[in-house]
Amino acid sequence: MTLETTDPDLLIDFRGVSLVRDGNTLVGPVDWQVELDERWVILGPNGAGKTSLLSMAAARVHPSAGVAFVLGERLGRVELRELTTRVGMTGGREVERIPADEVVEDLVVSAGYAVLGRWREDYGAMDRDQALNTLESLGAEHLARRTYGTLSEGERKRVQIARALMTDPELLLLDEPAAGLDLGGREELVDRLGRLAADPDAPALVLITHHPEEIPPGFSHAMLLSHGGVVAQGLLDDVMTAANLTEAFQQQIALDVIDGRYFARRARRAGGHRRAE
Ligand SMILES: Nc1ncnc2c1ncn2[C@@H]1O[C@H](COP(=O)(O)OP(=O)(O)OP(=O)(O)O)[C@@H](O)[C@H]1O
Numbered sequence: 001m002t003l004e005t006t007d008p009d010l011l012i013d014f015r016g017v018s019l020v021r022d023g024n025t026l027v028g029p030v031d032w033q034v035e036l037d038e039r040w041v042i043l044g045p046n047g048a049g050k051t052s053l054l055s056m057a058a059a060r061v062h063p064s065a066g067v068a069f070v071l072g073e074r075l076g077r078v079e080l081r082e083l084t085t086r087v088g089m090t091g092g093r094e095v096e097r098i099p100a101d102e103v104v105e106d107l108v109v110s111a112g113y114a115v116l117g118r119w120r121e122d123y124g125a126m127d128r129d130q131a132l133n134t135l136e137s138l139g140a141e142h143l144a145r146r147t148y149g150t151l152s153e154g155e156r157k158r159v160q161i162a163r164a165l166m167t168d169p170e171l172l173l174l175d176e177p178a179a180g181l182d183l184g185g186r187e188e189l190v191d192r193l194g195r196l197a198a199d200p201d202a203p204a205l206v207l208i209t210h211h212p213e214e215i216p217p218g219f220s221h222a223m224l225l226s227h228g229g230v231v232a233q234g235l236l237d238d239v240m241t242a243a244n245l246t247e248a249f250q251q252q253i254a255l256d257v258i259d260g261r262y263f264a265r266r267a268r269r270a271g272g273h274r275r276a277e
Pocket residue numbers: 021022024026044045046047048049050051052053
């Protein structure tokens with residue numbers, strides 16, 4: 001591949017990509033390729049550069065250095081706005097601007113028109129059906145007539161994902177979708193995202209999380225970031241090791257895999273074991 005072209009099977013093709021602000025490198029240089037049917041998780045401590053990397057994949061910002069293709073278009077050579085409608089993203093600033101009195105169905109259906117808090121008369125029956133189907137796929141169809149402000153945090157997260165899916169994006173980026181959820185809400189969301197990951201018609205997925213417990217079953221690849229650099233990336237099982245997590249989080253981490261899920265904790269020092277009575 002030349003600097004001007006990318007493999008058509010790659011939805012994200014980053015080569016030596018960095019994002020620099022005020023002289024500080026927030027992330028990079030990163031080489032990263034995401035294929036059509038891949039489901040990626042990006043994991044790393046606070047400030048590692050996860051959101052910075054995702055904002056370039058979302059075509060929200062241009063890289064400061066390197067060559068970046070998103071959905072076959074080279075960032076810097078294409079109007080970012082042309083790409084943003086093809087990439088769904090949740091967890092960005094837009095979420096804070098959702099009016100409390102917005103009806104859930106309207107919120108989801110209006111995604112196709114990239115508007116917030118504005119109900120248009122000309123949404124067709126097909127749009128409404130698609131919105132209800134999308135809500136249903138996330139187990140949220142019963143919330144369709146509720147106002148957004150009355151929803152629990154877990155319900156809001158599912159509605160936000162439904163809104164992001166409404167435009168049939170080719171790539172869906174989820175920035176900490178389980179943040180702020182209680183145990184039940186987290187497990188419900190992990191289950192829904194696992195089903196999305198298993199759906200062959202679903203877009204390619206990239207999910208940011210701080211916690212291995214939040215990686216849904218069916219995710220295929222992972223990238224571990226620390227201090228703006230890549231600690232490891234590749235197949236999920238190869239990347240999710242105690243040694244890699246220990247390096248990324250700069251403390252001794254022990255890791256268990258139970259029912260295809262990862263559970264991490266700080267490793268006990270020898271002799272430090274106390275049994276619960
Ligand atoms: N516009 C900016 N100017 C300067 N520094 C920035 C800017 N945006 C982010 N940073 C810094 O860049 C680093 C990476 O931020 P980023 O939000 O990408 O990390 P993150 O891994 O998503 O963190 P978190 O897990 O806490 O959300 C942080 O140290 C942050 O303070």
